[in-house]
Amino acid sequence: MDIGQAIIDGTQEVFTTMLMVELEIGKPIIGKGGEVQAxxxxxLGLGKDIRGMLAVHCxxxxAKDITGSFLGMEVEELDEDVKDAIGEIANMVAGSLKISFHEHxxxxxxxxxxxxxxxxxxxxxxxGATRVAVPFTMNGSTFIVELKYMAAA
Structure with missing residues (x-):
């Protein structure tokens, strides 16, 4: 399974269906590198056959643009709505990855x-976890979707 492609597919699906936003996709990064100032x-954690953590860094x-697209309004500050929206994005992308892993x-x-x-x-x-990070650009600014994972012992 191509983890980088699974992250791309899941993230694109979430953004196009839920936010009606097209993203620019960067090259997946394996290992170190590609950090953004978040x-x-x-x-959120992953368990069972695969242990790890999926993170969305914005x-x-x-984060305000994502929340504004979600809620259909202008967002001025990093408030509870923003935290909820970014949490929901992480949850939906992880849900897509869950389906990809299940298919494999x-x-x-x-x-x-x-x-x-x-x-x-x-x-x-x-x-010792494997790290795959994919940069995405929305409205000229970059955010990262990152998965750190390993097979369960």
Whole structure:
């Protein structure tokens, strides 16, 4: 299974069907690199056959644009609506990945998303996990959808 392509397909599906937005797609990055300065990150854990974490990392302007598209209104600040919207994006992309893994004979369970907001934070995953990050551009600003994963022991 091509994880990078699964992230691209899932993210595109969510944005075109739920937000009616076309995204520019960057090249998937395996391993280190491709970080963006995120002001908001929503992440959720994966369990069962695949353990890991899916995260959506957004600068403030992208997060507000996503939320505005979701709600059909102008968004001025990183408020609860923005946290909820980015959490829902992460949840829907993870749901799409769950289907892709299932089609390849791997069952995964999804946790509830957790969203953090701030000017200076860093997320880290499991030691030894494979990292695949895909940059997407919306309205001229880039955000990252990242999956850190490993097969369950």
């Amino acid at each position: 002001n908001i990150t929503s992440m 600068p403030a302007d992208v 004979g791997q069952d995964i369970e999804l946790a509830i998303p957790t969203t953090i907001v701030g000017d200076s934070f860093r997320t880290s995953g499991m030691f």
